[in-house]
Amino acid sequence: MTLTAEEKVLPEIIAKGDYAVVAITKHGTQLARKIASLFHGSDLYYMKKFEQGDESERGITLFEGSVRLLLPDLFAKYKGLILIISLGAVVRMIAPILKDKKTDPGVVVVDDKGEHVISVLSGHIGGANELAREVAALLGAYPVVTTASDVQKTIPVDLFGRRFGWVWESDEKLTPVSASVVNEEKVAVVQESGEKDWWMYDTPIPDTIHLYSSIKEALAEKPAAALVVTHRQLEREEEDILLNGVLFRPKVLVLGIGCNRGTSAEEIEQVITDTLDGLKVSIKSVKTVATIDLKKDEAGLLEVVKKYQWEFVHYPPEELNKKKIAQPSETVYKFTGAYGVSEPAAMLSSGNDDLLLAKKKSGNVTISVGLITYG
Structure with missing residues (x-):
C-alpha cells in the first residue's frame, strides 16, 4: 500500500x-x-x-x-x-x-x-x-443535547468534577456506583474540599442524592453508594464508605517551596512526598507549586513540576514581603530580597493565610503547604 x-x-x-x-x-x-x-x-x-x-x-x-x-x-x-x-x-x-x-x-x-x-x-x-x-x-x-430520552438529570460519576481537574483514587467502583446513581438508589456525596458548583443542571439535585460534610455523618445514614471529595487520606474507620464508593481528589493543595541552588529533583520530590504523608493528605490533590522569581529556572524544581503536571507560579520579592509570616529571616532577605519564600508563596497562591503547614526545612528544601478553600 x-x-x-x-x-x-x-x-x-x-x-x-x-x-x-x-x-x-x-x-x-x-x-x-x-x-x-x-x-x-x-x-x-x-x-x-x-x-x-x-x-x-x-x-x-x-x-x-x-x-x-x-x-x-x-x-x-x-x-x-x-x-x-x-x-x-x-x-x-x-x-x-x-x-x-x-x-x-x-x-x-x-x-x-x-x-x-x-x-x-x-x-x-x-x-x-x-x-x-x-x-x-x-x-x-x-x-x-438532542437525544429524546435524555431526561435523567443526575451525576455522571466517571466525569464528576473533571472540569475542575478532580481525579479519582481508583476506578474500581465506578461502574457499581454509576449503577446506584442511575437506578435512583440512596447515594451520598461527601464533600470536604474542592469546588462547590459541580451540579450543572437547572433543576434541583434529585432526592436520592444526599449531601454530607463528613464521612462519619454519611456512614450513619447507610447509603447504597458514595462519592467522596476530599484531599485527606481516609482514616481506617472511614474506609467502609468506599465499599461501594469512589474517592475523588480535588486540586486544592499549594506547595510553597524554597531550595538551595542545584538541589536535585529527587531530594525535592522526597521532601514533598514525606511532607504530604506526614500531613495525611493526597499528592493527587496538589494543584500548584509556588516559589520566588529567583527559582523560576531551578532545574530540579522544574523537573518535579513537569513530572506531576502541576501549575508553577513564582513571585517577586516585594510581592512575597506583603505577607506577614511568623519568622521573617534576615539571612533569606540578604540573598533573595524576601523575608521568606515558601510560606508567603503558599499564602499568595492558595489565597489562604491559614496554612496546613507553615514551614518545614529538610536538607536543601523548605516547604509550606496551603489549602485552597471555596465558599
Missing part, C-alpha cells in the same frame, strides 16, 4: 488520557489549549502551523495535512473526542468510520468561539451527552 504525502507526516497517536481535544483553526487552537489545561485526562492535538513553542513540554501533539486522516486512530484509542471543528465537517469525516454505538467513542463539537458544545455521537452509551455538559460548564457555554 502506497502512502500519500499527507499520510507520511501523520503523528503517532499515543493516548495518555481518555479524551482527545482537537482543533484546526487559530482561534480553535487557543480554545483547545484552554480546555486541555482544565479538563483532566485529555490529550491535545492541533495543526503544526499554530505551533507556540511549548508543545513538547506540555505533551501536545502537532499534525499536518487533513484532520480527517487522524480521526480513525483517535476513534480507536479514546473514550471521547472534543472537536473544535464545524459540525458539518465532523459529520462528513466520521461517517465512513462509524461502527457501532456500543463501541464508537462519544463525540462532541465545540464552535470556534466556545459558545456551544454539541453532543454529536454516542450520546448515552459513549457518554457524549454528559461530556458535552461538562465541557460546556467548563467554558460557560450552552450544551446542545
Whole structure:
C-alpha cells in the first residue's frame, strides 16, 4: 500500500488520557489549549502551523495535512473526542468510520468561539451527552443535547468534577456506583474540599442524592453508594464508605517551596512526598507549586513540576514581603530580597493565610503547604 504525502507526516497517536481535544483553526487552537489545561485526562492535538513553542513540554501533539486522516486512530484509542471543528465537517469525516454505538467513542463539537458544545455521537452509551455538559460548564457555554430520552438529570460519576481537574483514587467502583446513581438508589456525596458548583443542571439535585460534610455523618445514614471529595487520606474507620464508593481528589493543595541552588529533583520530590504523608493528605490533590522569581529556572524544581503536571507560579520579592509570616529571616532577605519564600508563596497562591503547614526545612528544601478553600 502506497502512502500519500499527507499520510507520511501523520503523528503517532499515543493516548495518555481518555479524551482527545482537537482543533484546526487559530482561534480553535487557543480554545483547545484552554480546555486541555482544565479538563483532566485529555490529550491535545492541533495543526503544526499554530505551533507556540511549548508543545513538547506540555505533551501536545502537532499534525499536518487533513484532520480527517487522524480521526480513525483517535476513534480507536479514546473514550471521547472534543472537536473544535464545524459540525458539518465532523459529520462528513466520521461517517465512513462509524461502527457501532456500543463501541464508537462519544463525540462532541465545540464552535470556534466556545459558545456551544454539541453532543454529536454516542450520546448515552459513549457518554457524549454528559461530556458535552461538562465541557460546556467548563467554558460557560450552552450544551446542545438532542437525544429524546435524555431526561435523567443526575451525576455522571466517571466525569464528576473533571472540569475542575478532580481525579479519582481508583476506578474500581465506578461502574457499581454509576449503577446506584442511575437506578435512583440512596447515594451520598461527601464533600470536604474542592469546588462547590459541580451540579450543572437547572433543576434541583434529585432526592436520592444526599449531601454530607463528613464521612462519619454519611456512614450513619447507610447509603447504597458514595462519592467522596476530599484531599485527606481516609482514616481506617472511614474506609467502609468506599465499599461501594469512589474517592475523588480535588486540586486544592499549594506547595510553597524554597531550595538551595542545584538541589536535585529527587531530594525535592522526597521532601514533598514525606511532607504530604506526614500531613495525611493526597499528592493527587496538589494543584500548584509556588516559589520566588529567583527559582523560576531551578532545574530540579522544574523537573518535579513537569513530572506531576502541576501549575508553577513564582513571585517577586516585594510581592512575597506583603505577607506577614511568623519568622521573617534576615539571612533569606540578604540573598533573595524576601523575608521568606515558601510560606508567603503558599499564602499568595492558595489565597489562604491559614496554612496546613507553615514551614518545614529538610536538607536543601523548605516547604509550606496551603489549602485552597471555596465558599
